[in-house]
Amino acid sequence: MARENIMAALDIGTTKVCCLIAEIQEDNTVEIIGFGESPSHGMKRGVVIDVERTVSSIKTAVEEAEMMSGTNIDAVYVGIAGSHIQSMNSHGVIAVKNNVVSDADKERVVDAARAVSIPADREVIHAIPQEYIVDHQDGIKEPNGMKATRLEVNVHIVSSAVSSAQNIVNCVQKSSLQVIDIVMEQIASAEAVLTEDEKELGVAIVDVGGGTTDIAVYHTGYIKHTSVITIGGFQFTSDLQHALRTSYNEADTIKKEYGCALFEMATENEFEVHTVGSGETKKANQKTLATVLEPRADELFSLIQNDLEQSDSDNCLTGGIVLTGGSILLEGIDKLAERVFSRPVRIGKPIGVTGLKDMVNSPKYSTAVGLLKYGLKSRKSGKTYNFTGRKSFDAVYSRFKEIWKDYF
Ligand SMILES: Nc1ncnc2c1ncn2[C@@H]1O[C@H](COP(=O)(O)OP(=O)(O)OP(=O)(O)O)[C@@H](O)[C@H]1O
Numbered sequence: 001m002a003r004e005n006i007m008a009a010l011d012i013g014t015t016k017v018c019c020l021i022a023e024i025q026e027d028n029t030v031e032i033i034g035f036g037e038s039p040s041h042g043m044k045r046g047v048v049i050d051v052e053r054t055v056s057s058i059k060t061a062v063e064e065a066e067m068m069s070g071t072n073i074d075a076v077y078v079g080i081a082g083s084h085i086q087s088m089n090s091h092g093v094i095a096v097k098n099n100v101v102s103d104a105d106k107e108r109v110v111d112a113a114r115a116v117s118i119p120a121d122r123e124v125i126h127a128i129p130q131e132y133i134v135d136h137q138d139g140i141k142e143p144n145g146m147k148a149t150r151l152e153v154n155v156h157i158v159s160s161a162v163s164s165a166q167n168i169v170n171c172v173q174k175s176s177l178q179v180i181d182i183v184m185e186q187i188a189s190a191e192a193v194l195t196e197d198e199k200e201l202g203v204a205i206v207d208v209g210g211g212t213t214d215i216a217v218y219h220t221g222y223i224k225h226t227s228v229i230t231i232g233g234f235q236f237t238s239d240l241q242h243a244l245r246t247s248y249n250e251a252d253t254i255k256k257e258y259g260c261a262l263f264e265m266a267t268e269n270e271f272e273v274h275t276v277g278s279g280e281t282k283k284a285n286q287k288t289l290a291t292v293l294e295p296r297a298d299e300l301f302s303l304i305q306n307d308l309e310q311s312d313s314d315n316c317l318t319g320g321i322v323l324t325g326g327s328i329l330l331e332g333i334d335k336l337a338e339r340v341f342s343r344p345v346r347i348g349k350p351i352g353v354t355g356l357k358d359m360v361n362s363p364k365y366s367t368a369v370g371l372l373k374y375g376l377k378s379r380k381s382g383k384t385y386n387f388t389g390r391k392s393f394d395a396v397y398s399r400f401k402e403i404w405k406d407y408f
């Protein structure tokens with residue numbers, strides 16, 4: 001297989017690190033040829049808290065994927081998440097040179113939109129054009145070549161704490177890999193699970209992971225809003241741990257095996273729990289779990305609903321809500337979501353890949369698969385990137401910004 005057709009993604013999550021290796025086929029499909037996963041011990045709510053343990057998890061996942069694919073990788077697309085990420089919409093306007101919109105004009109108008117004041121410890125990581133407005137005509141996706149005197153753009157701007165992004169790049173580099181690009185995790189997940197029709201109609205993707213819940217709203221084909229809520233599967237498990245007075249690991253296993261987010265769906269079938277301290281076992285049933293899990297899931301969805309209302313997104317979600325991420329595997333959670341959101345809800349798994357697709361056929365792998373699909377899109381835009389050595393953090397970022405300028 002030709003090296004230039006190989007692409008790799010690294011999802012450094014709060015509970016697991018997942019590495020995928022893919023071969024890009026001639027018809028531009030992503031064929032997954034390598035899969036590696038290892039428990040993540042050095043991350044909290046999307047942020048690195050222990051470099052050595054994170055590096056060790058990355059190395060294990062990468063080695064596994066390399067072994068399975070029979071190929072070595074040297075560069076990856078990486079996801080970024082966490083409460084340090086903030087987003088806003090901005091507007092830019094310029095006079096068009098020579099009365100015909102060119103790529104240079106597009107770049108200038110996006111630069112004008114991103115010239116918002118950002119504190120020194122924060123960095124703009126995405127400036128994604130939503131729509132261009134050419135001489136007051138709005139809703140234009142590609143203004144290149146149009147006759148005009150005035151060009152405006154609406155841009156979705158995402159910024160991150162410089163140190164948090166730097167720590168992720170650092171961990172990847174310490175694992176002897178280069179970072180091709182850093183991608184906001186819900187944008188990656190959206191690439192994997194949403195259809196173009198949903199993005200056009202208006203849809204919110206909600207990725208409920210282990211440490212955070214990442215939200216992205218699309219409408220008329222472009223990204224309208226992104227946000228992060230610091231509740232995830234960790235809180236579900238931690239609530240159960242306290243209610244059952246057991247270890248975190250046992251609470252997590254019980255949650256996965258018997259957990260239910262809807263009291264009326266839960267059964268009274270009993271199972272055993274080891275209590276901490278005495279080590280004695282006691283009986284519990286699914287209804288006990290639901291009395292703990294339902295209020296927490298209800299709280300999470302209510303926070304999401306508030307976020308959608310505050311960002312003026314709730315009135316443009318004709319396509320409904322798509323839930324993804326490992327915590328969505330909790331029984332009954334989609335039914336509860338439908339009740340809170342009062343709109344259609346579906347569970348989103350990665351689509352549109354071939355090869356080892358059965359191994360990634362779970363909401364847990366949406367971000368990893370999405371990173372590959374994002375990578376393919378950036379390649380198609382003609383902006384392949386060759387690493388000649390270790391890149392500085394600034395170089396990674398300028399490349400990152402460059403791609404997003406004309407991503408849509
Ligand atoms: N069958 C299941 N039922 C309920 N919860 C589950 C199930 N399987 C996994 N989970 C939960 O999913 C969470 C992990 O999800 P995921 O793999 O998407 O997280 P992550 O990507 O590591 O974290 P993050 O994206 O927040 O950094 C864990 O809290 C785990 O307990």
Ligand SMILES: [Mg+2]
Nearest residue numbers: 013209210367
């Ligand atoms: Mg995740």
